[in-house]
Amino acid sequence: MSDDFGQEQAIRKLGPGRLVIASHNPGKVREIGELLAPYGIETVSAAALDLPEPEETGTTFIANAELKAMQAADLSGLPALADDSGLCVEALNGDPGIFSARWAGPTKDFGIAMRLVWDNIQAKGPEAGHGAHFICALALAWPDGHVEAFEGRVDGTIIWPPRGDRGFGYDPIFQPHGHDISFGEMDPEKKHGMSHRADAFAQLVAAVF
Ligand SMILES: O=c1nc[nH]c2c1ncn2[C@H]1C[C@H](O)[C@@H](COP(=O)(O)OP(=O)(O)OP(=O)(O)O)O1
Numbered sequence: 001m002s003d004d005f006g007q008e009q010a011i012r013k014l015g016p017g018r019l020v021i022a023s024h025n026p027g028k029v030r031e032i033g034e035l036l037a038p039y040g041i042e043t044v045s046a047a048a049l050d051l052p053e054p055e056e057t058g059t060t061f062i063a064n065a066e067l068k069a070m071q072a073a074d075l076s077g078l079p080a081l082a083d084d085s086g087l088c089v090e091a092l093n094g095d096p097g098i099f100s101a102r103w104a105g106p107t108k109d110f111g112i113a114m115r116l117v118w119d120n121i122q123a124k125g126p127e128a129g130h131g132a133h134f135i136c137a138l139a140l141a142w143p144d145g146h147v148e149a150f151e152g153r154v155d156g157t158i159i160w161p162p163r164g165d166r167g168f169g170y171d172p173i174f175q176p177h178g179h180d181i182s183f184g185e186m187d188p189e190k191k192h193g194m195s196h197r198a199d200a201f202a203q204l205v206a207a208v209f
């Protein structure tokens, strides 16, 4: 949690005006807004500014987060925070990884993407483990091109069938270690106590604010 000092530091560091949340994923925009709420920073989404969705040509989460943040900062003239994240399944050598959004296809159907994850694990045979982790890279970029990035992680297990309708993306098939409910069944505040996004955010706050 922030105190007044953290809040003042954050506002001083970001300067007057707003912070662009450089994501076109409403689930992420909501979660980042919840994580930023204690800092009293005014935000605006990439969608509200009509910013284009850049092609994610990077080969790492950090590279993709940086390119999204830098493009938004450059086009808007405001500091911008981007998130590149995904689900990495150990039995699938880390897939879908940076391709997590792309596995849901052009219609962004995560019913299909979750089924694909499960079918691919099954195809590995009965000995295949269900271990997985989420990664979140957060990048904060300024209009002058300066950028800082942080990577967070949470470990857990893939479950089937999917459970819960909270959260977004792959949340219904991910159960974090030490818990008996999926991210899809979890209160947002509880998810923010342990998620990959909260981990990256804590590092960003410690380093930047
Ligand atoms: O907490 C999460 N709970 C469930 N699923 C998640 C989470 N975090 C990332 N994911 C999955 C779904 C998402 O679609 C993909 C990220 O792909 P990624 O390219 O970073 O985001 P995106 O294309 O959806 O939006 P944008 O690039 O505009 O920020 O990984």
Ligand SMILES: [Mg+2]
Binding pocket: 056, 101
């Ligand atoms: Mg994307």
